[in-house]
Amino acid sequence: MDIKTLSETLTVSGQLTPSDIDALASRGVKHLICNRPDGEAADQPQYAVIADRAKAAGIQCHFLPVVPGQITAEDISQFGALLSSGEVTHAYCRTGTRCTHLWALSQASANKIDDIINTAAAAGYDISALRDTLSLRASQ
Template identity: 40%
Template sequence: MEIKAVTAAFSVAAQVTSDDLLTLKAAGFRTVVCNRPDNEAPEQPSAASLAAQAQSLGMSWHWLPITPGLFTKDNISEFEQLLASANEPVLAFCRTGTRSISLWALAQAPHTASAELLQRATAAGYDLSQLAPQLDAAKKQ
């Protein structure tokens, strides 16, 4: 598992396994957010099994499944609220990390300049340029 830091308090990763949860705990992560719906792929562990292990390790667990490319206003609002109240640092994951960092950027957009969000994503290895219009629109609302 490759952990990609976006900020000091928020990182993303591709699919997390039960072994990865031990690594995350050792690295100091206190909250894990799964943005992947169950059964996207046959080898994917279920959210419930990962939740049970995360909680047994004393980590907070949240499941906010996102269908690829479909970020609703409710998803974005829920993620923003989750991050505002989460024990940091937080790691969010999906199949590749793209949904998680996209959701983060959309949740931050009303409060942070689009250019900064895009730069942070690029620094973490993600090209979110296709989200620029949505990020800009969120700033104007």
């Protein structure tokens, strides 16, 4: 599991396995967000398997599946609402990119666009192509 930090309370990664859950719990993760639809790949553990293990470790689970390239305003709003608790949260998808896009879009009205893009880049995600969409969301 390759964990990337986007904020003091949010980390992201690619697909988790049940064996990753204990490491997340030891890092103080209180919420787990799955942004990957079940069945996207044949070798992908189902959300329920991950969620069962996470719940046993005391982590609240949230299933917010997003199809790549089809993020909606509702997806962004729900993701932002899940982050609003201020508790340590980990989000995952296939590579962490969808989670990073959702984070960036949910933060556009509260943070400088360059700061969002630079934070994502420092975590290994080039989201510079979202600049116009981030600017549009920031102006709403």
